[in-house]
Amino acid sequence: MPPSYASEKAELLDVIAPRHSLLSGRYKQSFAYIALQSRMPGIMSQVTKTLLLNQSYLEKLHGTNLDKEIHIIIESIERLRKELRRDREFLLFHGNESDKPEWNAFISELPRPKRSYFRASWLHSECYLYRRIHSFFESSKYLRDFDYFADLKRDDLIISARAINCLTMATRGLSKNYECFSRLMRINLWSNHFDIQLAAFVFDSPEDNKNIDVLAKVADLDRRILVDESLQVWNCLLKAKGQKEIIVDYICDNSGFELFTDLLFVEYLIDQELATQVRLHVKAIPWYISDAMKSDVEWTISYLKDNKDEHVSSLGKKLERLMKSEHILVAPPSYFWTGPQSYFVMVDSNIELYKMLTQAQLAIFKGDLNYRKLLGDYIWDFTEEFITCLRGFRPTNMCAMRNVKCEVICGLPEGVADHLLKVDPNWMISGYYGVIQYTDSFKCKCDAQQSLCSLNNKA
Numbered sequence: 038m039p040p041s042y043a044s045e046k047a048e049l050l051d052v053i054a055p056r057h058s059l060l061s062g063r064y065k066q067s068f069a070y071i072a073l074q075s076r077m078p079g080i081m082s083q084v085t086k087t088l089l090l091n092q093s094y095l096e097k098l099h100g101t102n103l104d105k106e107i108h109i110i111i112e113s114i115e116r117l118r119k120e121l122r123r124d125r126e127f128l129l130f131h132g133n134e135s136d137k138p139e140w141n142a143f144i145s146e147l148p149r150p151k152r153s154y155f156r157a158s159w160l161h162s163e164c165y166l167y168r169r170i171h172s173f174f175e176s177s178k179y180l181r182d183f184d185y186f187a188d189l190k191r192d193d194l195i196i197s198a199r200a201i202n203c204l205t206m207a208t209r210g211l212s213k214n215y216e217c218f219s220r221l222m223r224i225n226l227w228s229n230h231f232d233i234q235l236a237a238f239v240f241d242s243p244e245d246n247k248n249i250d251v252l253a254k255v256a257d258l259d260r261r262i263l264v265d266e267s268l269q270v271w272n273c274l275l276k277a278k279g280q281k282e283i284i285v286d287y288i289c290d291n292s293g294f295e296l297f298t299d300l301l302f303v304e305y306l307i308d309q310e311l312a313t314q315v316r317l318h319v320k321a322i323p324w325y326i327s328d329a330m331k332s333d334v335e336w337t338i339s340y341l342k343d344n345k346d347e348h349v350s351s352l353g354k355k356l357e358r359l360m361k362s363e364h365i366l367v368a369p370p371s372y373f374w375t376g377p378q379s380y381f382v383m384v385d386s387n388i389e390l391y392k393m394l395t396q397a398q399l400a401i402f403k404g405d406l407n408y409r410k411l412l413g414d415y416i417w418d419f420t421e422e423f424i425t426c427l428r429g430f431r432p433t434n435m436c437a438m439r440n441v442k443c444e445v446i447c448g449l450p451e452g453v454a455d456h457l458l459k460v461d462p463n464w465m466i467s468g469y470y471g472v473i474q475y476t477d478s479f480k481c482k483c484d485a486q487q488s489l490c491s492l493n494n495k496a
């Protein structure tokens with residue numbers, strides 16, 4: 038265990054994160070504390086290691102010696118690690134960051150006691166750390182575009198070869214019905230559980246290849262879906278039938294195997310005319326290790342296209358055609374997705390992005406981090422309604438699909454959380470449980486939301 042300067046400085050409390058508070062590293066029995074105390078330093082070491090491992094490749098690529106640039110980046114990472122360990126205040130950005138004004142305004146407006154790693158909201162600390170790491174690369178001459186997480190993301194797809202073959206075969210020629218739709222959705226949900234460094238779905242028998250019920254191979258998964266509102270998502274898309282334009286905004290999470298299943302689901306939406314266009318919202322910079330960037334979407338499609346399995350390869354070619362015809366497209370990059378803010382502030386801090394989402398029939402938010410930002414990284418009552426927790430953020434009909442990897446959750450039926458706490462004390466951080474939650478854009482309940490509703494209706 039590294040020395041805990043942080044505990045002296047931040048007056049850490051040896052408790053779980055209390056109800057009705059923001060998640061924060063202050064609570065020593067929370068996942069936030071573990072993440073800041075040991076996970077983030079580990080990730081920083083991983084970045085350094087990757088950089089050194091890639092040095093000769095990068096030097097060949099740029100035709101120059103990179104000792105000095107690499108040395109500066111590694112030293113900066115070391116300094117950042119010390120700042121974190123000592124619970125220092127967040128520093129302003131002074132480099133070439135495109136989103137520098139937004140970040141600096143955000144940091145300056147934080148109340149002082151909420152401006153250091155262990156005292157701040159966990160969401161702010163964690164996003165800030167990933168943002169700082171990237172800023173070291175942005176300030177360099179040759180390494181500004183180096184994605185230090187790319188190898189991990191690519192390996193994740195490569196080790197999933199068998200699952201990719203099976204799922205590709207099993208999802209050809211699907212019918213348009215709720216059953217197929219919801220199975221694809223569930224495969225997509227669980228792929229968020231098997232993210233980086235976890236083995237993907239395992240398929241052994243040859244029958245797997247033709248059987249869309251591949252979920253049965255992953256023991257008992259459906260039992261672990263705590264809320265499944267996929268029928269409402271299906272109905273939301275059916276309601277748009279006949280419209281000339283049906284846009285689905287897909288706020289992506291991880292690359293690797295998860296992005297592959299995203300693409301399978303998106304292919305189905307387009308094939309079945311449930312959507313005329315799907316816009317993938319990805320990250321502008323390397324983020325939370327495995328988050329998808331535009332380059333990952335492109336790499337994934339060309340990996341599928343060049344696959345030696347003919348079904349996988351023709352899927353890759355089909356996806357490429359769908360991209361060319363703009364049935365699928367990567368939305369213009371927005372730094373909002375790599376900002377520290379929760380989504381309820383989007384209407385004030387990024388009205389253009391908010392308006393863009395209002396054009397969609399449905400916005401799907403994938404993964405744990407998106408969920409945390411939807412709920413403001415706040416510990417709500419387990420049974421609080423999803424719509425309430427969004428605090429007015431409702432640009433369109435919305436679905437969140439997420440495995441439960443931290444203590445933020447809502448919308449559970451009465452008694453479920455109490456039961457889980459008894460049978461599985463780690464249920465909130467294991468990623469074993471999942472939710473598919475939905476809210477309709479017109480389900481407006483409170484006065485405070487009136488102004489947003491009228492904006493939605495106008496946009």
Ligand SMILES: O=P(O)(O)OC[C@H]1O[C@](O)(CO)[C@@H](O)[C@@H]1O
Nearest residue numbers: 072290291404405406407442443
């Ligand atoms: O890839 P996801 O599902 O967004 O998960 C991100 C992970 O990062 C965390 O935010 C922790 O760093 C967890 O909540 C979660 O385990």
